[in-house]
Amino acid sequence: MMDDEELAKVVRDVVLSKLQEKQAQDALSASPEDTSPEGTIPRHTYAEAGNPPLIVAANWKMHMDKRSTTEFAQAFDPPARDDLGVVICPPYYLLSLLKDALGDKPVAVGAQNMHPEPKGPFTGELSPLMLADAGCSHVILGHSERRKNFGETSEKINPKVAAALGAGLAPILCVGETLDQREDGATMRVVTNQLTLSLNRISINEVRPLIIAYEPMWAIGTGRNATPEQAQEVHAHIREVLKQLYSYNVARDTRILYGGSVKPDNAGDLAIQPDVDGFLVGGASLKPDSFTEIIRNALRALEKDGSQG
Numbered sequence: 001m002m003d004d005e006e007l008a009k010v011v012r013d014v015v016l017s018k019l020q021e022k023q024a025q026d027a028l029s030a031s032p033e034d035t036s037p038e039g040t041i042p043r044h045t046y047a048e049a050g051n052p053p054l055i056v057a058a059n060w061k062m063h064m065d066k067r068s069t070t071e072f073a074q075a076f077d078p079p080a081r082d083d084l085g086v087v088i089c090p091p092y093y094l095l096s097l098l099k100d101a102l103g104d105k106p107v108a109v110g111a112q113n114m115h116p117e118p119k120g121p122f123t124g125e126l127s128p129l130m131l132a133d134a135g136c137s138h139v140i141l142g143h144s145e146r147r148k149n150f151g152e153t154s155e156k157i158n159p160k161v162a163a164a165l166g167a168g169l170a171p172i173l174c175v176g177e178t179l180d181q182r183e184d185g186a187t188m189r190v191v192t193n194q195l196t197l198s199l200n201r202i203s204i205n206e207v208r209p210l211i212i213a214y215e216p217m218w219a220i221g222t223g224r225n226a227t228p229e230q231a232q233e234v235h236a237h238i239r240e241v242l243k244q245l246y247s248y249n250v251a252r253d254t255r256i257l258y259g260g261s262v263k264p265d266n267a268g269d270l271a272i273q274p275d276v277d278g279f280l281v282g283g284a285s286l287k288p289d290s291f292t293e294i295i296r297n298a299l300r301a302l303e304k305d306g307s308q309g
Contacts (some may be wrong), residue, residue, distance in 0.1 A: 058285030110138030219260030
């Protein structure tokens with residue numbers, strides 16, 4: 001009888017094989033630029049990607065109220081730049097208020113979760129169509145707190161990713177390992193499994209708006225963060241997995257954010273890593289000053305490093 005690890009490997013290999021077979025068929029109808037050159041993936045050409053090089057997303061979790069949200073929106077003044085995308089994901093009931101309070105500031109609004117069905121008898125849930133109607137452009141899916149506290153598996157997250165894409169939302173798909181898994185040397189296996197299952201049956205022609213957030217579970221709200229080198233190692237692995245699942249260009253152009261105790265003093269060192277395209281920020285995003293400082297420190301570091309060319 002196979003043990004749990006052997007069984008997981010068999011399941012993963014079967015799913016990956018089927019997904020690659022399906023997506024290989026989709027690739028036949030894709031443009032010639034989606035071929036996959038040999039070798040490593042260089043830092044993507046931003047002009048070709050068509051997306052901001054740096055994306056900084058705020059996850060307010062179950063924090064803030066109407067007053068603090070209005071005050072935040074009035075004080076928050078991010079730079080308006082073509083090479084920057086800012087997203088704030090507040091609690092559901094603050095979505096419309098935040099969007100209105102931000103006015104014409106260059107900030108997108110997103111949600112923290114959603115149900116995959118467009119409508120139906122699902123008490124307490126919100127559909128992707130409802131989020132789009134509320135002005136959302138993004139939605140966080142598979143956050144580690146939902147995986148841990150609500151039993152969300154990658155198999156359950158998969159139809160949410162598909163539904164978000166179908167509704168014109170950009171999913172921010174979260175992946176990451178526990179401390180035990182990292183110490184056991186299983187980080188890459190866990191992340192590969194999460195990506196493969198969460199993106200099952202999503203074709204190369206559908207996946208383009210996807211954003212991925214690597215958030216090691218041991219660094220969420222703990223004050224402990226992955227080193228820049230640890231983050232880069234996993235981000236580079238994620239990009240290689242995307243190359244295998246889809247294509248060279250999809251791997252190159254997909255934005256991969258780091259989440260896990262991001263603060264103003266570590267934003268710069270993280271931002272200059274070749275495969276770190278921005279951040280998913282928790283507690284430090286609740287104050288306009290600290291959130292703005294994260295953005296500015298990241299931009300300054302990139303400009304100094306020359307990575308945005």
